[in-house]
Amino acid sequence: MAGATTAELVVAVSEAGGLGGLGAAALTPERLRRQIQAIRQQTEKPFNVNLFSPVVQDFDPAARPGPAALALIEQYSRELGITTTPVLESQYPDPGEQLAILIEERVPIISFHFGVEPEHVEAIHDAGLMVLCSATTVAEARHLDAIGVDAIIAQGSEAGGHRGTFIGDFRQALIGTLALVPQVVDAVSVPVVAAGGIMDARGIVACRALGAAGVQMGTAFLGCPESGIPRVWQEQLLRSSADSTGVTTAMSGRPARGLRNRYIEEMESLEEPLLPYPLQYALSASIRRAAIEQHNPAFPAMWAGQGVELLQIQSAKALMDQFIRESRDLAGQLARDR
């Protein structure tokens, strides 16, 4: 979870028997290396680092916001007391450069969102490391299988954060976890990791029954102090329910599921095209930052999945221990009930 994971969260999850994942899309090469070293200093267990595919760098840098979007930004800036104008450039480092660091540092499991380049799969395998990538349709999963990824993360539409969709229209790829996982399992030759709406042992055991080899949980860890998300985001999560979230392109320019707020509602209502990712994200960067500092939930990006109402405020270790214990108990109980 880019922006919502820390070395401490990764270490706690890996030490407790899971595979901790560092969302590294926004980390500069220097920060990325420091985070990997910080993880290694605290655990000898395997961990995962996640990058965005290079497609995120594929946009027209000359694109500019329309007059209505600019007027909104100016109004929000006035309300929040911001005097600077937005800097419209990608705030993301080059994924190729980031990958070179992961390979050099021998990060055991590297994953991608928004697809993965076949040459990157090859480079990771040549280094003796493993590569995973998310898929939101069976067609994407088949493509990933064909280019040789080691496992596929089937991301259902319940999932918080950006949709990993990389083939076709994202609206056609909003497939629920319950429908997506077994179809992906049947279509590919590699293990499938289920993601989207899994918040507790019930979701974990259900996904194992669907044929998933494991689960990836995001939103469930946003209640952990180790996630490092701002207090305003965590407080809003605790006030939210499944119908508080929505998939929108208004925040970043790419479809993502998060808590709906005034920024999303008003940007979405404009009758002009929004900027492509990541310029749309850059447009609101200073507003999001100021809103977080001022504890104002109207403007930040607060990614969250539809399982949000099941969120618990617990340490990552306590949460992991609970998931493992309750999953074993539940699977045993289901076996006895047969």
Ligand SMILES: Cc1cc2nc3c(=O)[nH]c(=O)nc-3n(C[C@H](O)[C@H](O)[C@H](O)COP(=O)(O)O)c2cc1C
């Ligand atoms: C705050 C947040 C940030 C996320 N950032 C990323 C990311 O950087 N890379 C990625 O592959 N997926 C990201 N995701 C999606 C997760 O990988 C996963 O698909 C999702 O969390 C699963 O659904 P759940 O949130 O209902 O558990 C993010 C999700 C959340 C909630």
